[in-house]
Amino acid sequence: MEVDQLETRIQLTKNSRLSQVDWQNLPFGKIFSDHMFSMSYANGQWSNMEIKPYENLSLSPATSAIHYGQSCFEGMKAHRNQNGEVVLFRPYENAKRFNSSAERMCMPQIDEDVFVNALKKLLSIDSSWVPKNPEHALYIRPFMFATDPFVGIRPSETYQFMIFTCPVGAYYTEAVPVKIETKYTRAADGGTGYAKAAGNYAAALYPAKLAQDEGFRQLIWTDAKEHKYIEEAGTMNVMFVMNGKL
Structure with a gap:
């Protein structure tokens, strides 16, 4: 423009x-x-x-x-x-x-x-x-x-x-217990999940609150279709070390 x-x-x-x-x-x-x-x-x-x-x-x-x-x-x-x-x-x-x-x-x-x-x-x-x-x-x-x-x-x-x-300062000052979310969905094919749109974050607040009520600090989101593949965390990236490899 x-x-x-x-x-x-x-x-x-x-x-x-x-x-x-x-x-x-x-x-x-x-x-x-x-x-x-x-x-x-x-x-x-x-x-x-x-x-x-x-x-x-x-x-x-x-x-x-x-x-x-x-x-x-x-x-x-x-x-x-x-x-x-x-x-x-x-x-x-x-x-x-x-x-x-x-x-x-x-x-x-x-x-x-x-x-x-x-x-x-x-x-x-x-x-x-x-x-x-x-x-x-x-x-x-x-x-x-x-x-x-x-x-x-x-x-x-x-x-x-x-x-x-x-x-x-630091967003988190200590280790963060997380819940694997298998009911609610953050992003789906064809949706706005890839965009940093305000509503995406508002929609994540309720499932995050439910997790906090259970003693967790954050969610690990899973795929929208089967809820068995890890996608991302609510406020951070997720990385795994498997068999000694990142």
């Missing part, structure tokens, strides 16, 4: 929250950095690119993403290398996967260079938020959602793309 070639507007915060962070006790996903990136889609192109102080959104109650789930996201991390430099791991692969999710949800594409450059600009401004502890990271959440104030099932004509970041 076309992108309006205006420069990214940058508005820096006057009240940084950096000094309020307890770097020794970082929860996951609860502390947010000073700035966020935003751009809007209308009339077939992206425009209004800006980096501004992190703030709440104002939305119509009829915003279509809220009702029909036309929303997708990515998840990635920035770390510091041995020289203290801020580094990303294959951000263009995240951009590709984001566009794959967007296509499946009937949402507009984002130029990969625009996606990655937005990440880099935001990180350059909030680089002080990248933890120095090698076991911690700055989690990055790019996401897009439909913004038409319309109650009716059709693709939205307008969208918002945003990126915010948050310094995080």
Whole structure:
């Protein structure tokens, strides 16, 4: 899709929250950095690119993403290398996967260079938020959602793309007991399982809660047809060592 070639507007915060962070006790996903990136889609192109102080959104109650789930996201991390430099791991692969999710949800594409450059600009401004502890990271959440104030099932004509970041500790701090799920299904042929769509994760919450009630922390999902082939875990990849081989 076309992108309006205006420069990214940058508005820096006057009240940084950096000094309020307890770097020794970082929860996951609860502390947010000073700035966020935003751009809007209308009339077939992206425009209004800006980096501004992190703030709440104002939305119509009829915003279509809220009702029909036309929303997708990515998840990635920035770390510091041995020289203290801020580094990303294959951000263009995240951009590709984001566009794959967007296509499946009937949402507009984002130029990969625009996606990655937005990440880099935001990180350059909030680089002080990248933890120095090698076991911690700055989690990055790019996401897009439909913004038409319309109650009716059709693709939205307008969208918002945003990126915010948050310094995080380990997602799990100890071994995680898991349940092999053989009743509920996360992904099926022809479905949206491969897309990082918001509704995929909401649909997994109920079976995950049932497992937690049994003393488990997470699920190992099995195939939709026979429930006998391992597919993935709810919040992590799964690997096995069999006969000494990974």
